[in-house]
Amino acid sequence: MTRHALAAILTTTWLAACSTATPDHVKTSDEWLAEQEAEGAKLQAEKKKTEGAYDEPTTTEDEKKREWDDKQSDLELKRAARSAETCPESVTEKAPKGKATVTLTFTSDGRVKESKISDTYAENAVGKCVLRAMGSVIVPAYTGSEKTIEWEIDLTGAKRSGPAGKTEE
Numbered sequence: 001m002t003r004h005a006l007a008a009i010l011t012t013t014w015l016a017a018c019s020t021a022t023p024d025h026v027k028t029s030d031e032w033l034a035e036q037e038a039e040g041a042k043l044q045a046e047k048k049k050t051e052g053a054y055d056e057p058t059t060t061e062d063e064k065k066r067e068w069d070d071k072q073s074d075l076e077l078k079r080a081a082r083s084a085e086t087c088p089e090s091v092t093e094k095a096p097k098g099k100a101t102v103t104l105t106f107t108s109d110g111r112v113k114e115s116k117i118s119d120t121y122a123e124n125a126v127g128k129c130v131l132r133a134m135g136s137v138i139v140p141a142y143t144g145s146e147k148t149i150e151w152e153i154d155l156t157g158a159k160r161s162g163p164a165g166k167t168e169e
Contacts, residue, residue, distance in 0.1 A: 066140070068147055073139040077104075077151055080137045084153045087129035095126045097156045102134045106147045110139045113146065126155065 027035075084102075088095035100121045105114040115135040121127030130153055 066142060068142045068144065069140045073106075073149070076137050076139050077134075077149070080134050081151060081153055084130040084133035085155065087126045087133065088155050088157075095155070096120060096124065100127065100130055100153045100155055102130060102151045102153055104134060104137065104149050104151065106139060106149070108142055108144060108146070110141045112137055121155075130155070 088097065098120065101118045103114075103116045104112050107113045112135045115131050116122075117127045117131055121130060134151065134153070
């Protein structure tokens with residue numbers, strides 16, 4: 001920047017500062033600060049009227065609850081089913097082989113409220129193991145009422161677990 005331009009800027013700034021002072025005295029730093037704060041408060045009040053408040057709470061995408069997420073819940077149930085399929089090998093008694101249907105009821109916070117297994121496995125160690133594996137599933141929170149899902153667990157060793165075809169809300 002040239003000297004002339006710098007001198008012009010400084011002169012303009014000095015004149016602007018002096019023109020706001022009363023002729024009998026120069027503003028103190030406290031007076032100048034109070035004036036600036038009042039001006040800033042005035043601008044914020046005007047902006048608040050036109051654009052809304054700065055303090056208004058906003059929700060992020062993570063905080064917003066969404067509808068039931070079929071894709072994510074399917075993924076979580078498949079993970080739990082893989083764990084449940086290993087239950088026959090984890091018990092010492094002769095485990096019954098076959099397919100078990102697990103009914104899970106989810107609350108809107110994504111946790112399992114209730115879990116049931118088909119009668120064949122209801123009272124044995126394999127059934128209890130399957131219910132522990134499937135009952136620990138947590139899906140993304142959602143809006144709406146409880147969601148009930150039936151899931152078929154293959155306990156034959158073929159590893160073909162999946163939805164039982166019936167989903168209720």
